[in-house]
Amino acid sequence: MKKWSPNYISTLLVFLMICSFHVVAAQEPPTVLTGPELSRVVPPGFYFQGLSASTQMRNAVAARFGSKRYVIAGLVDTSGYAADVRARYEGFLITDSEITISGSPLATGAYGFGFTDNGKLNILDLAGNQILSVATTKDDTLKRPRPLMMSKDPNGVRLYSGRQYALISIK
Numbered sequence: 001m002k003k004w005s006p007n008y009i010s011t012l013l014v015f016l017m018i019c020s021f022h023v024v025a026a027q028e029p030p031t032v033l034t035g036p037e038l039s040r041v042v043p044p045g046f047y048f049q050g051l052s053a054s055t056q057m058r059n060a061v062a063a064r065f066g067s068k069r070y071v072i073a074g075l076v077d078t079s080g081y082a083a084d085v086r087a088r089y090e091g092f093l094i095t096d097s098e099i100t101i102s103g104s105p106l107a108t109g110a111y112g113f114g115f116t117d118n119g120k121l122n123i124l125d126l127a128g129n130q131i132l133s134v135a136t137t138k139d140d141t142l143k144r145p146r147p148l149m150m151s152k153d154p155n156g157v158r159l160y161s162g163r164q165y166a167l168i169s170i171k
Helices: 006-026 035-041 083-088
Strands: 045-048 051-065 069-076 091-095 099-101 104-106 109-115 120-124 130-135 149-153 156-161 164-170
Touching: 035 051, 045 069, 045 091, 045 109, 051 149, 051 156, 104 130
Parallel strands: none
Antiparallel strands: 045 051, 051 069, 069 091, 091 109, 099 104, 099 164, 109 120, 120 130, 149 156, 156 164
């Protein structure tokens, strides 16, 4: 039987403690931001398909996962966009880490998005190309739906457009 040195055992214990800390930190519930915290992370405007549009701050939302991971979304003023773009694009989604949207993976980055009348959330790259489309869920129990909002969910946060929502989770 091999004897383990005290230094090896100490190093192993420290390593296991660090690993368990990261697992606990990853399981920390998300925080939906409000007030000054929200204003600090939401950009005043967003670039999409060669144009810049101002953010509708009353329709901007964000969630913090752990201490430094954010998901930010907001509706923008699309009045300068062509009708076909306005029909698909209503806002932006920014994530500084990999996420899943209703179970589908989405890489770190900045995206456009649009909720459709037939129960889909479409995610677009900055050139306007659709890169993801997921089914949304209707929440008939929601008392006061707003154009865009976020709420906590046991598995992440819900991104709502009216009563329709998609579940966002950190990967």
